[in-house]
Amino acid sequence: MEKKVPKRTNRLGKGLSALIPDTANEIDEKEIMNIDLNKVYPNEEQPRRTFDEAKIQILSESIKNYGVLQPIVVKPDEKGKYMIIAGERRYRASKLANKDKIPVVVRDIPMKEIMEIALIENLQREDLNPIEEAIAYKSLIQNYHVTQEEISEAVGKSRPHITNTLRLLNLNEKIIEMIDEGILTAGHGKAILRVTNLELQLQLANKAIEEELSVREVERLAKKICEEKIEEIPKKEKIKDIFIVDVEERLRNVFGTKVSITKGKKKGKIEIEYYNDDDLNNIVSMILEEN
Structure with missing residues (x-):
């Protein structure tokens, strides 16, 4: 008879309530403490690195009028202070509202479990940008030996x-920063991943930004780079002003050589080519010639 293997349960799916029962709905009022806000501090390993300041401002106005309706969850440290386990937005908004105290529920939970909570809670709420999301997945897999299948089940996203989100961390570090800062989309990043050379990746990313290329356009360009084994991406030539082109042509006729004019926002430059000392002397003579 075939032996049945017990199904592995996913400990991540319940999020915060798995380790802090009834936090959201039925907290015993005796557990709630009002402590000085200056004794509370964020978890430095919190996966979310950016917060929507507009939403924090709205929450701050609500706290000014009604107070903090749901206590934050904190962990006591050895110095008599409290690290935030859950509720950093409420903490930030309370500071903005100039509150002296904040309601808390104290839980002395191991750091390993706190990090699992923070990662899963943020992933479930979709509060993270693509790079923060990728780093959160990587942390769960490397530090807590969680499988992609478990993460998929816990956060409700496909394997x-x-x-593909994890693959974003294989990009050139500068491109990762671009996506993290919202300069480039995750879709662009995934298209760029087809190019394995990190320097070419960066060239392609810069081209996508400068020329406002769509994801599809980047995909086509990445495919071309790979198929034709392109080693350097040519920059798009800017269309010169008709007036500048006309002046260049007139100066070419005067000096008998190539003349290029580059126009900047505050200044420009004129380049006159020469090929030997005689050419240079002739050009200088024409420029200095008195009428």
Whole structure:
């Protein structure tokens, strides 16, 4: 008879309530403490690195009028202070509202479990940008030996989505920063991944930004780079002003050589080519010639 293997349960799916029962709905009022706000501090390993300041401002106005309706969850440290486990937005908004105290529920939970909570809670709420999301997945897999299948079940996202998001961390570090800062989309990043050379990746990313290329356009360009083994991406030539082109042509006729004019926002430059000392003397003579 075939032996049945017990199904592995996913400990991540319940999020915060798995380790802090009834936090959201039925907290015993005796557990709630009002402590000085200056004794509370964020978790430095919190996966979310950016916060929507507009939403924090709105929450701050609500706290000014009604107070903090749901206590934050904190962990006591050895110095008599409290690290935030859950509720950093409420903490930030309370500071903005100039509150002296904040309601808390104290839980002495191991750091390993706190990090699992923070990662899963943020992933479930979709509060993270693509790079923060990728780093959160990587942390769960490397530090807590969680499988992609477990993450998929816990956050309600497909396994391919998790795999492709993780792949963003293979990009050139500067491109990762661009996506993290919202300068480039995750879709552009995934298209650029087809190019394995990190320097070419950056050239392609810069081209996508400068020329406002769509994801599809970047995909086509990445395919061309790979198929034709392109080693350097040519920059798009800017269309010169008709007036500048006319002046260049007139100066060419005067000096008998190539003349280029580059126009900047505050200054420009004129380049006159020469090929030997005689050419240079002739050009200088024409420029200095008195009428």
